[in-house]
Every structure is written in C-alpha cells, then in structure tokens.
Amino acid sequence: MSFTQLGRRIYYSGSNGTLVLDTGEYTGYDQTKRTTKEEDFLLHPELSKYVINEIEHIDLSFGEFREEFTTCLSFRVNPQTKKIEFAYQKPDLFEKPMIEQLKELKDEREQDQQRILDLELMLAKVKKL
Incomplete structure (x- = not known):
C-alpha cells in the first residue's frame, strides 16, 4: 500500500475564468491516480452542465497555495494568464x-x-x- 497525495484540480470557464469546480486535495493509502478531464466530467455533476471544450483546468501540487485558499474570500483563474488569482479584501478584487x-x-x-x-x-x- 502506498501513500497518495493529490493536489487540487481547478475547473474554470475558459472565456472568463469563473470557477466551475474545485476538486480539493486528496490524501490516502490506495492506488488513486489523477483522473482525466473526461473522467471528471462523468464523475462530477457540476461539470456535466457545461460543454467540455469550453471548460479548462489547472492541476495544483498537493499543498500548493494552501494558505491562500484558507484565507481568501474567493478565487478565479485569469483567462489571459491561466494563473489563479485570489480575492483577499473584496470578493471581486482579484490579486496574485x-x-x-x-x-x-x-x-x-x-x-x-x-x-x-x-x-x-x-x-x-x-x-x-
């Protein structure tokens, strides 16, 4: 048995960066592997509402931006840079x-x-x- 740590996968609208799904992190003792985008669309009802080609994702390493996720009000993906931006002070004021x-x-x-x-x-x- 091996110890597995999977980081978050963030699904977002490719056109405006709006969050669609945050899979969260996973830790466990099993053979869990990173799922494909197609598998996630079958597993998560939130994704099935969208056209697969219009949704993009970012895979984060386990623990990446952990403090930011716990302290932010909200987050999004900047559609131009494809990087996560966090809102710390106001829900609609996004920063690096x-x-x-x-x-x-x-x-x-x-x-x-x-x-x-x-x-x-x-x-x-x-x-x-």
Missing part, C-alpha cells in the same frame, strides 16, 4: 497569490539594496576626488 506578491517585494527590496550600495560606492569615489 500572496506568496508571489511576497517574492516580488523581496526581489524589489534586494534591487533597492543593490542600488543603495551602488550609490554609496559612487559617493565614496566622489569624496576621494
């Missing part, structure tokens, strides 16, 4: 996942620190003149 926002802020901070260091070095050279 917090973890991505934090990474961007860290990167900006590092760039700012490098600019400060470069300016300090230039200032030291000017003082020597």
Whole structure:
C-alpha cells in the first residue's frame, strides 16, 4: 500500500475564468491516480452542465497555495494568464497569490539594496576626488 497525495484540480470557464469546480486535495493509502478531464466530467455533476471544450483546468501540487485558499474570500483563474488569482479584501478584487506578491517585494527590496550600495560606492569615489 502506498501513500497518495493529490493536489487540487481547478475547473474554470475558459472565456472568463469563473470557477466551475474545485476538486480539493486528496490524501490516502490506495492506488488513486489523477483522473482525466473526461473522467471528471462523468464523475462530477457540476461539470456535466457545461460543454467540455469550453471548460479548462489547472492541476495544483498537493499543498500548493494552501494558505491562500484558507484565507481568501474567493478565487478565479485569469483567462489571459491561466494563473489563479485570489480575492483577499473584496470578493471581486482579484490579486496574485500572496506568496508571489511576497517574492516580488523581496526581489524589489534586494534591487533597492543593490542600488543603495551602488550609490554609496559612487559617493565614496566622489569624496576621494
């Protein structure tokens, strides 16, 4: 018997990114495998209401964006970028996942620190003149 962890599969409207189905995560001791899109359309009544070609999906790894899903008000998939966006403050104000926002802020901070260091070095050279 093997331990299986399956991440979420998010089904959404390909035209506007509206959530159709979040399968949730799965953990267990069995031979569970990732189902195909066609199998999911047979298994989940929510999907059978839609035309299969109009619905797209994203597979997430187990635990991916776990904190975002627990703290957000809602989420959607951006139809242009095909990435999940979360609403944290207002249900219709979607943003990048917090973890991505934090990474961007860290990167900006590092760039700012490098600019400060470069300016300090230039200032030291000017003082020597």
